[in-house]
Amino acid sequence: MSSDGLQRCFVLHRRPYSESSLILDVFSEEYGRVTLMSKGARSKRSNLKGALQPFTPLLLKWSGNGSMKTLRQAEPISLGLPLSGINLYSAMYVNELVGRVLMAEVPMPALFHDYLHALTELAQCDNPEPALRRFELAMLSAMGYGVDFMHCAGTGEPVEPNMTYRYREQKGFIASVRKDNLTFYGSELIAISERRFTTKEQLKAAKRFTRIALKPYLGGKPLKSRELFISRARVPYTKNIDQ
Numbered sequence: 490m491s492s493d494g495l496q497r498c499f500v501l502h503r504r505p506y507s508e509s510s511l512i513l514d515v516f517s518e519e520y521g522r523v524t525l526m527s528k529g530a531r532s533k534r535s536n537l538k539g540a541l542q543p544f545t546p547l548l549l550k551w552s553g554n555g556s557m558k559t560l561r562q563a564e565p566i567s568l569g570l571p572l573s574g575i576n577l578y579s580a581m582y583v584n585e586l587v588g589r590v591l592m593a594e595v596p597m598p599a600l601f602h603d604y605l606h607a608l609t610e611l612a613q614c615d616n617p618e619p620a621l622r623r624f625e626l627a628m629l630s631a632m633g634y635g636v637d638f639m640h641c642a643g644t645g646e647p648v649e650p651n652m653t654y655r656y657r658e659q660k661g662f663i664a665s666v667r668k669d670n671l672t673f674y675g676s677e678l679i680a681i682s683e684r685r686f687t688t689k690e691q692l693k694a695a696k697r698f699t700r701i702a703l704k705p706y707l708g709g710k711p712l713k714s715r716e717l718f719i720s721r722a723r724v725p726y727t728k729n730i731d732q
């Protein structure tokens with residue numbers, strides 16, 4: 490598979506190759522996740538050196554039929570999105586999620602737009618949590634992870650906001666009085682279904698569900714973006730000898 494024209498893309502991850510080249514993992518609108526070799530991109534003469542960065546909207550063209558294509562043309566559409574602090578780490582998490590969960594060269598144009606919307610929201614918001622939860626849910630939906638949040642899987646009746654429901658994989662949510670990590674209030678399920686989170690409890694419930702649902706796709710390997718955020722967030726403790 491190769492692109493016939495310029496494709497809207499974002500770089501998910503890049504790593505050096507040989508003395509002057511880069512290997513790029515990109516998310517494209519029409520071709521999904523694609524691995525590209527950018528020859529000479531690290532050389533002093535390359536005009537792509539600063540453009541082939543994560544969070545910069547790009548137009549890319551490549552050729553080749555193997556698992557690794559060769560980048561032929563690249564144009565930045567605009568400057569990179571202004572991300573910093575916790576929102577930058579959140580965007581790195583989104584990139585890692587796409588890179589680890591999506592199969593290579595499976596077109597997902599709708600998810601590409603969800604990805605673009607998530608990055609745009611992260612560049613503007615104070616709290617990244619709603620944007621992250623909406624993207625995780627969009628990704629699960631795009632992969633065919635179909636869950637009915639609005640009906641009890643046992644009876645087919647609409648969920649009641651004040652009742653509790655326990656999640657059962659491949660079945661859905663079943664009314665239950667048992668309280669554990671798999672139990673959710675109906676009001677939380679309605680918020681997840683509508684992608685509208687107005688309380689901290691709803692956000693926590695959405696995060697709990699997406700972690701459960703994404704775990705089989707991520708396996709046991711820890712997320713580098715999460716580890717990086719935790720390590721950077723730690724503040725060195727200095728004992729005050731006067732106290």
